[in-house]
Amino acid sequence: MEFLVASAIGALTAGGIYLLLRLRTFPVILGISLLTYAVNVFLFASGRLTIGASPILIKGVETYADPLPQALVLTAIVISFGMTAVVVMIALGAFLGSSDDHVDDLPEEDPRAEDAK
Amino acid sequence: MSHWIILPVILPAILAPFIVLAARYHITIQRVFSVAGVLAQIVLTAGLAWHVSDGTVLLYQLGDWAAPFGIVVVGDRLSTLMVLLTSVLALFVLLYAIGSKWDERGRHFHALYQFQLMGIMGAFLTGDLFNLFVFFEVLLIASYGLMIHAGGDARLRAGVQYVLYNLVGSTLFLFALGAIYAEAGTLNMADLAQRAQLISEEATVGIRIAAVLLILVFMIKAAVVPLHFWLPSSYAEAPAPVAALFAIMTKVGAYAIIRVYTMVFPPDLEVTSGLHDVWLLPAALISIAVGTIGILAAKKLDRLVAFAVIGSMGMVMTAIAMFTPEGIAAALYYMVHSTLAAAALFLIVDLVRDSRADLRLTPQPPVAGAAMTAGLFFTAAIAMTGLPPLSGFLGKLLILNAGFDTAGTVWIWSFVLIGSLIGIVGFGRAGSVLFWKSKSLLPEDGDETEDTDRPAAPSVLSYAAVGGLLTMLVLHTVFAGQIIGYTNTIAAQLFAPDTYITTVIETPGKLSDKPAEEN
Numbered sequence: 001m002e003f004l005v006a007s008a009i010g011a012l013t014a015g016g017i018y019l020l021l022r023l024r025t026f027p028v029i030l031g032i033s034l035l036t037y038a039v040n041v042f043l044f045a046s047g048r049l050t051i052g053a054s055p056i057l058i059k060g061v062e063t064y065a066d067p068l069p070q071a072l073v074l075t076a077i078v079i080s081f082g083m084t085a086v087v088v089m090i091a092l093g094a095f096l097g098s099s100d101d102h103v104d105d106l107p108e109e110d111p112r113a114e115d116a117k
Numbered sequence: 118m119s120h121w122i123i124l125p126v127i128l129p130a131i132l133a134p135f136i137v138l139a140a141r142y143h144i145t146i147q148r149v150f151s152v153a154g155v156l157a158q159i160v161l162t163a164g165l166a167w168h169v170s171d172g173t174v175l176l177y178q179l180g181d182w183a184a185p186f187g188i189v190v191v192g193d194r195l196s197t198l199m200v201l202l203t204s205v206l207a208l209f210v211l212l213y214a215i216g217s218k219w220d221e222r223g224r225h226f227h228a229l230y231q232f233q234l235m236g237i238m239g240a241f242l243t244g245d246l247f248n249l250f251v252f253f254e255v256l257l258i259a260s261y262g263l264m265i266h267a268g269g270d271a272r273l274r275a276g277v278q279y280v281l282y283n284l285v286g287s288t289l290f291l292f293a294l295g296a297i298y299a300e301a302g303t304l305n306m307a308d309l310a311q312r313a314q315l316i317s318e319e320a321t322v323g324i325r326i327a328a329v330l331l332i333l334v335f336m337i338k339a340a341v342v343p344l345h346f347w348l349p350s351s352y353a354e355a356p357a358p359v360a361a362l363f364a365i366m367t368k369v370g371a372y373a374i375i376r377v378y379t380m381v382f383p384p385d386l387e388v389t390s391g392l393h394d395v396w397l398l399p400a401a402l403i404s405i406a407v408g409t410i411g412i413l414a415a416k417k418l419d420r421l422v423a424f425a426v427i428g429s430m431g432m433v434m435t436a437i438a439m440f441t442p443e444g445i446a447a448a449l450y451y452m453v454h455s456t457l458a459a460a461a462l463f464l465i466v467d468l469v470r471d472s473r474a475d476l477r478l479t480p481q482p483p484v485a486g487a488a489m490t491a492g493l494f495f496t497a498a499i500a501m502t503g504l505p506p507l508s509g510f511l512g513k514l515l516i517l518n519a520g521f522d523t524a525g526t527v528w529i530w531s532f533v534l535i536g537s538l539i540g541i542v543g544f545g546r547a548g549s550v551l552f553w554k555s556k557s558l559l560p561e562d563g564d565e566t567e568d569t570d571r572p573a574a575p576s577v578l579s580y581a582a583v584g585g586l587l588t589m590l591v592l593h594t595v596f597a598g599q600i601i602g603y604t605n606t607i608a609a610q611l612f613a614p615d616t617y618i619t620t621v622i623e624t625p626g627k628l629s630d631k632p633a634e635e636n
Contacts, residue, residue: 020285025277032284039291046299069298072247076291079254083287086261087280093265094273103278105350 005045012038025091025101029084036080043073121168122177122192124161125200125238128154133231148215151227155211158204158234166197170603172610174620176244183629184244184621185308191244193617194607195449199241199372202453203365206460207234209585213464214358216578217471222267222356229266232259233362240369244621246297246304249373250290253338256366257283263359264351275354282347286337293330300324307621310381310614313388321388328382328389332397335377338370341397341434342404345427349411352426353419357467360419361460367430368452375437375445380614384440398438398525404431405536412543418469418476421547422462425501428540429455435529436516442608443519449604451512454593458500458509461586465494468575468583469551478547480554486574491552493583498544500590503537508594513537515601 012034019031047066055067095101132154140146169175175192178184211230213219220226236256243249261283265276298304300323301312316324333344340348348367352360378384384394408428415421433455436448470476472484484490496507503509513533520529593600610616 025281028281032281032288035285035288039288039295043291043295043298046295048299069295072294072298075247075251079251079287080284083254083258083280083284086258087277087284090261090265090273090280091277093268094270094277097270097273100274103281105274105278 001049001051005041005049009038009042009045012041023103025095025103028103029087029091032087033080033084036076036084040073040076040080043069043076045069119175120177121161121165122175122242123179123190125158125165125204126190126235126242128157128161129231129235129238133228133235136228136231137225144221147227148220151211151230152208152215154231155204155208155234158238159201159208162197162201162204165192166194166201168192169194169197170606172606172616174617176620176624178624178626181626183626184624185303185305186628187626188248189244189305189621190242191307191617191621192242194603194610195372195375196241198449198453198603198607199368200238202368202456203234203237203241205589206365206456206586207362209582209589210358210361210460210464212585213361213467213579213582216576216580216582217357217467219267219356219358219467225262226266229259229262230362233263235259237365237369241372244306246306246309246377247294250287250294253290253369254287256369257287260359260363260366263362264355266356266359272354272356275350279347279351282337286334289330289337290334293327293334296323296327296330300327305621306377306381307614307618310618311622313381313386316388318387324388325392329392331377332374332393335370335373336400338367339374339434340367340370340404340427340430341400342407342427342431343400345404345407345430348427349420349423352423352463353417357463357470360423360463360466364426364456364459364463367426368433368456371430371433371437371448371452374434375448375611378440379445379611380617383612394438394440398435398529401431401434401438402528402532404428404434405532407431409536409539409543412540413546415543415547416478418478418547418551419463419466421478421543422459422466425462425540425544426455426459428536429459429501431536432513432516432533435533436519439519439523441519441523442605442612444516445608445611446601446604447512447515447519449607450508450515450597450601453600454500454508454512454590457586457590457593458497461493461497461583461590462501464579464583464586465490465497468493468579471575478550480550483552483555486580487552487555489580490575491548493580493587494548494552496587497583497590498548500587502540502544504541506594508590508597511594511597511601 016031016035016038019027047069050063050065053063053065055065136147136150169192177190179188233256236252236259239252240249243252261280264279265272301309303309303312337344378393382389405428408424408431411424412421415424433448433452436444468490469484473481500507500509503513517530517533520526
């Protein structure tokens with residue numbers, strides 16, 4: 001199970017970083033979403049992986065799941081959800097304003113910028 | 118347990134929704150409440166700073182839960198100094214925003230401003246790493262709104278870059294926190310400081326990775342090379358009062374590095390040796406180089422000031438990277454100075470912007486109120502580049518002095534001194550092009566139409582706000598002796614964190630080992 005979770009985190013992170021380097025807003029936002037999923041699973045796994053264990057103390061139960069990472073993940077999910085919504089709105093505004101969805105600055109007086117118009 | 122320490126966070130948190138809900142359409146009421154809130158902040162934070170100046174550590178347990186289980190807010194000399202600096206800066210920047218009518222150009226400026234203050238105050242006061250992440254997000258999400266305040270295509274594009282870069286930073290922060298929790302089983306800084314000592318030297322891989330990831334996050338915030346790329350366009354395109362307030366945000370990163378890497382992972386800790394204590398200094402020195410060369414190469418005034426911020430952050434990080442009490446004391450003195458100077462410069466850029474076609478460094482007809490603006494620019498540039506007599510000079514002297522007997526003396530001295538020289542040349546060139554050469558473009562005989570076209574000079578309140586910041590710089594210079602004495606005691610407290618740790622860990626509360634005292 002450890003190998004499965006670890007490789008899932010690795011695949012999500014690799015995909016996220018690849019999309020992040022595409023430098024157009026839509027792939028970049030998707031990439032950040034993938035990275036957020038990766039980090040959520042990672043945080044979840046930081047409390048050790050258990051199957052079918054309860055996070056609440058009960059008499060006679062020996063194995064517990066760590067409840068704190070679950071709380072941390074919940075906070076992280078909420079925050080990343082809100083942040084993604086914000087960045088989609090700002091990126092949409094920037095794209096509608098300048099008809100260009102590049103994330104990086106185009107060089108000044110670049111002929112390409114003229115052609116795009 | 119004193120409740121005062123949580124108030125700098127609570128006050129803006131209440132004020133901001135109030136402004137949104139109750140005073141939505143009344144800019145005057147918003148202004149009154151915003152200014153009143155910031156004034157109350159100054160009184161509060163000054164009181165806190167005075168209270169902890171004798172070395173006590175204030176602790177507030179949220180919900181009365183004992184430390185490693187509950188969230189704590191901690192005030193020691195360092196954090197109260199930073200919150201005091203934030204509230205003083207916030208007052209002058211707010212006055213400028215009102216005087217220049219920036220707050221009318223979009224909606225919800227004052228509410229976002231208060232949320233921003235809440236995030237910054239919380240980041241300085243919290244004693245818990247995950248809570249630090251949450252307050253980082255609070256200040257970031259408010260800053261996203263402020264960054265694109267008043268709109269415009271260029272600003273939105275810069276805003277996208279800024280938001281995306283910081284989202285990646287937040288993700289990295291979460292990875293670091295997960296790694297720390299997996300290794301140490303706690304995120305409370307005081308508790309972590311104790312447990313980091315217990316980690317055996319055979320199993321250091323996880324904690325070393327965590328320590329490096331964490332410092333990368335803080336270096337993004339502090340805009341240290343090679344993680345500074347978000348700063349120039351976002352600071353240049355942000356509305357001037359917002360850019361001026363952002364001057365404190367790079368210091369949040371520097372503060373977090375000081376806090377975590379003196380207490381949790383101190384330089385003499387075996388398990389993390391050979392990491393940040395080795396390569397933070399070269400990164401900081403290259404930041405100085407990049408910043409000052411950027412000053413010289415900038416084609417526009419706003420970019421020039423943004424690169425000056427990178428250079429001054431490099432200076433601060435150089436002093437921090439020595440990880441000696443003298444270095445930290447010098448860094449704190451310089452940090453206060455560079456916050457005030459950078460904020461003043463961003464506001465002056467706006468004074469210039471209002472009456473010119475653009476901010477390109479080309480001779481254009483003189484700006485409205487040119488003499489006054491030029492004088493302010495001259496003073497602020499002297500402070501920023503570190504010429505005598507202002508506090509930048511003293512700060513750099515302190516940094517040079519702290520770096521005198523360390524291994525990297527030659528490098529520190531040459532980078533700081535040559536960097537300062539390049540900075541002086543860059544600012545000198547910009548000032549002479551903007552204010553001096555413009556005289557030669559004056560129309561020979563007083564042309565009537567030319568005069569009516571020219572925009573009005575900035576309002577008195579704008580000048581008063583900039584003047585106020587410069588006055589604070591002068592005070593920072595005049596009382597340098599006392600302030601340096603105080604930063605020395607701050608550094609002493611940081612390098613003897615036992616009081617901090619025992620206060621946080623051993624104060625009784627719910628779930629603590631000892632029974633709570635009857636009260």
